[in-house]
Amino acid sequence: xxxxxxxxxxxxxxxxxxxxxxxxxxxxxxxxxxxxxxxxxxxxxxxxxxxxxxxxxxxxxxxxxxxxxxxxxxxxxxxxxxxxxxxxxxxxxxxxxxxxxxxxxxxxxxxxxxxxxxxxxxxxxxxxxxxxxxxxxxxxxxxxxxxxxxxxxxxxxxxxxxxxxxxxxxxxxxxxxxxxxxxxxxxxxxxxxxxxxxxxxxxxxxxxxxxxxxxxxxxxxxxxxxxxxxxxxxxxxxxxxxxxxxxxxxxxxxxxxxxxxxxxxxxxxxxxxxxxxxxxxxxxxxxxxxxxxxxxxxxxxxxxxxxxxxxxxxxxxxxxxxxxxxxxx
Amino acid sequence: xxxxxxxxxxxxxxxxxxxxxxxxxxxxxxxxxxxxxxxxxxxxxxxxxxxxxxxxxxxxxxxxxxxxxxxxxxxxxxxxxxxxxxxxxxxxxxxxxxxxxxxxxxxxxxxxxxxxxxxxxxxxxxxxxxxxxxxxxxxxxxxxxxxxxxxxxxxxxxxxxxxxxxxxxxxxxxxxxxxxxxxxxxxxxxxxxxxxxxxxxxxxxxxxxxxxxxxxxxxxxxxxxxxxxxxxxxxxxxxxxxxxxxx
Numbered sequence: 072x073x074x075x076x077x078x079x080x081x082x083x084x085x086x087x088x089x090x091x092x093x094x095x096x097x098x099x100x101x102x103x104x105x106x107x108x109x110x111x112x113x114x115x116x117x118x119x120x121x122x123x124x125x126x127x128x129x130x131x132x133x134x135x136x137x138x139x140x141x142x143x144x145x146x147x148x149x150x151x152x153x154x155x156x157x158x159x160x161x162x163x164x165x166x167x168x169x170x171x172x173x174x175x176x177x178x179x180x181x182x183x184x185x186x187x188x189x190x191x192x193x194x195x196x197x198x199x200x201x202x203x204x205x206x207x208x209x210x211x212x213x214x215x216x217x218x219x220x221x222x223x224x225x226x227x228x229x230x231x232x233x234x235x236x237x238x239x240x241x242x243x244x245x246x247x248x249x250x251x252x253x254x255x256x257x258x259x260x261x262x263x264x265x266x267x268x269x270x271x272x273x274x275x276x277x278x279x280x281x282x283x284x285x286x287x288x289x290x291x292x293x294x295x296x297x298x299x300x301x302x303x304x305x306x307x308x309x310x311x312x313x314x315x316x317x318x319x320x321x322x323x324x325x326x327x328x329x330x331x332x333x334x335x336x337x338x339x340x341x342x343x344x345x346x347x348x349x350x351x352x353x354x355x356x357x358x359x360x361x362x363x364x365x366x367x368x369x370x371x372x373x374x375x376x377x378x379x380x381x382x383x384x385x386x387x388x389x390x391x392x393x394x395x396x397x398x399x400x
Numbered sequence: 401x402x403x404x405x406x407x408x409x410x411x412x413x414x415x416x417x418x419x420x421x422x423x424x425x426x427x428x429x430x431x432x433x434x435x436x437x438x439x440x441x442x443x444x445x446x447x448x449x450x451x452x453x454x455x456x457x458x459x460x461x462x463x464x465x466x467x468x469x470x471x472x473x474x475x476x477x478x479x480x481x482x483x484x485x486x487x488x489x490x491x492x493x494x495x496x497x498x499x500x501x502x503x504x505x506x507x508x509x510x511x512x513x514x515x516x517x518x519x520x521x522x523x524x525x526x527x528x529x530x531x532x533x534x535x536x537x538x539x540x541x542x543x544x545x546x547x548x549x550x551x552x553x554x555x556x557x558x559x560x561x562x563x564x565x566x567x568x569x570x571x572x573x574x575x576x577x578x579x580x581x582x583x584x585x586x587x588x589x590x591x592x593x594x595x596x597x598x599x600x601x602x603x604x605x606x607x608x609x610x611x612x613x614x615x616x617x618x619x620x621x622x623x624x625x626x627x628x629x630x631x632x633x634x635x636x637x638x639x640x641x642x643x644x645x646x647x
Contacts (some may be wrong), residue, residue: 150549193639259511259518262491265497269488276448276486277500277561279508 085246092238096229101306102350104233106343107245108303113327113338114252115295122256123288124268126142128185129172129192131320133293135199136168137161137300138310142212153218154240154335158334160300165297166290168195173289177282180271189317199312211311214304229308241302248295249339255291256335264288296323322349325363329370331377401426401597402447402565407456407611409442416442417453418621424565427595429588431608435617435642440601441483443618444567447599448480449473460565479563481555483570483601487542493553494538497525500560525560531590532556548572549580555587559596566591566598572607580604584611609633617642 073104092100112134119125140161144152155319172191176184199206206212216224219240255261266274267281275281304310313319322345329348330341348366367379374381402424409417416439418457424430432440440606445451449470458466465473486495501521502508511518526621529535532552542550551571558566571587572580575615588611591598600610608615617625617638 075499254512254514255514257514259499259507259515260509262495262499262502262515263508265491265495266488269490270486271480273486273557275448276470276474276480277557278471278503279499280471284508 081249085242088242089239092117092234097234100234101230102346102397103343104238104241104306105159106346107241108306109323109326109342109346110299110339111245111248111302111346112296112299112323113330113342114248115292115299116120116323116327116340117332117335118252118255118264118288118295119292120327121334121337122261122268123264123285125177125180125285125289126185126294126324127176127188128317128320128324129188129190130292130296130323131317132172132188132195133165133169133296134191134300134303134319134323135192135310135312135315136165136197137297137302138214138301138304138307139199139206140164140297141217141304142207142310145215146207146212153220155220157217158244158298161297161301162294165293165300169290169293169297170286171194173286173293177285177289189320192315192320196312196315196317199315206312209312211309214308214310215327217305233306237305241306241311244302246299248298252295253276253335260284260287306312325367327377328367329377331374331380331383333376334379334383337377337379341377344378401461401518402599403457403459405448405457405459406445407443407446407458408454409439409446409451410454415439415601415621417446420618420621420623422616422623422626424597424599426564426597428614429598429600429612430475430614430616431593431600431602431612432616432618433602433605433608433632433642434624436485437620438618439621440618441569444480444599448478448567472583473528474561474563477562477564478567479558479561479565480567481558481569481571483573485542485550485554485574487550487554487557489542492539492541493529493534493545494502494522494525496542496553497528497556497560498522500557501525504561526529528556528590531593532586546576546579548575551575551583552586556590559594563596566596568598568600568647570601570603572602572604580607581610605633 091103095103116130119127141157143158144157175191176187179187200208216227216229218224219236222236249323263279263284266279267284271281300314326341326345327338329345330339331337349359351361352362356362404420404422407417407420408430411644420443430467432443434440445510449468452467457464460476460478463476465476487497498515498521501524502511507518516522526538529538534549534552534556537545537549542553545553554570555571572583575583585609600612612629615627615629615632616623617632619641624641625632
């Protein structure tokens with residue numbers, strides 16, 4: 072496996088990413104970190120959309136759970152406010168929520184599934200918004216700097232924290248997430264999910280328990296998104312109820328479409344592109360929503376397989392051309 | 401091995417399957433013929449668990465499976481193919497078969513390594529494709545296959561589950577006439593090799609007589625005649641109703 076050119080490329084990219092803090096300004100680096108957290112979210116989301124064929128419009132809920140786990144720990148359990156506890160806690164709570172929501176949602180598919188996920192996430196939104204005394208309501212919760220294995224970052228400003236230890240922490244978790252997700256989608260379990268996506272009836276009739284595996288995919292997906300949410304909260308420094316709003320879930324869908332859900336790397340590319348696209352659109356015009364909307368239309372009409380899909384087609388064409396030239400020479 | 405006892409399924413006033421009794425012995429290839437709407441597909445749907453009967457019993461190796469779920473029947477060894485091909489459209493031919501094997505071995509839950517690492521499963525899948533003369537197409541997706549190949553792949557998937565009884569719903573419908581015998585040859589040779597009992601639903605009498613040990617004629621939900629292919633061919637009622645030949 073290690074000799075596979077894909078893995079060599081991955082390793083080279085990973086090594087390249089290690090040097091990003093030296094190359095980028097702090098502003099760009101923070102954007103890139105937003106991008107990385109969303110990339111983890113995209114990976115999780117795409118397990119459902121790309122590999123299981125379920126379009127969720129409520130994945131903001133799991134993102135919010137991850138982020139709020141961090142916020143709540145800061146408020147109520149400050150003595151346990153360290154990264155090595157916060158990440159497992161966020162994973163666990165997003166697991167719990169996705170088990171409950173998933174159990175209800177996987178009974179349905181297509182638009183019914185989408186609407187159900189959307190409504191459940193809005194339910195969480197309403198709770199986060201209304202329970203002012205617990206969740207801070209529309210003010211949200213502040214996310215101070217955590218500790219990591221006895222390392223305290225007291226007295227350090229957030230930008231320094233983000234460009235130092237935290238970037239590498241994030242990068243490692245991102246790499247681990249990629250490897251695990253890659254393992255999931257290429258395992259027999261992943262093949263079964265793709266079988267369910269392609270043909271539910273036949274999948275059932277080769278002995279795959281369709282609903283059960285949909286639920287497993289849903290849970291795994293929710294956990295990745297929860298992890299992304301927790302990691303995101305440190306970059307952002309603040310969490311609000313909007314994270315569970317369907318508009319935010321829509322952004323997750325959007326970035327996955329932008330990158331291309333048919334390809335493993337698609338959501339990663341999409342997440343990073345989206346972060347920059349949104350910021351520059353917001354910075355340059357107050358009609359940024361228009362820019363995002365117009366891009367979506369262009370995307371759907373011209374690049375149905377997203378940016379990564381277009382690149383893959385281009386690469387395949389180049390390869391064929393080269394092969395043809397090779398034969399004519 | 402399969403005993404169907406007074407099986408009944410009505411859809412409103414339509415008696416799709418009306419008091420059917422039949423038996424299939426081990427290693428036997430039985431064909432069911434009949435006009436459109438005779439209830440052939442309903443019967444297969446009942447045996448495979450896709451539909452539940454109104455009354456009657458289905459026994460498989462003395463086990464009552466009348467109301468068992470499709471999942472249970474597959475585990476027991478009842479596999480089927482479909483008249484309208486049911487494949488995993490975005491996966492390669494190899495993965496179509498391999499997923500069935502993973503499912504059979506319970507590896508979807510237990511297998512944690514990438515699918516390619518389970519080389520024994522991959523080899524078995526290739527072996528099955530070999531039996532059906534399909535191994536040269538293993539990297540293609542179903543969109544790149546001919547109708548006949550799609551049918552064969554559909555059956556290869558059912559076959560991969562090591563079914564003891566295969567139900568083939570119109571294995572050659574939609575296949576170009578010139579390819580029909582080629583398709584049937586690949587299917588039947590693979591089936592014979594493993595000694596799998598098979599129930600084939602078919603329209604085409606040439607195919608039925610060439611490949612089956614026994615023929616059952618259905619008409620309006622009932623069994624009209626039963627016997628060796630050449631006997632059936634000579635049966636006057638069958639000729640009149642099924643083939644429309646009045647002599």
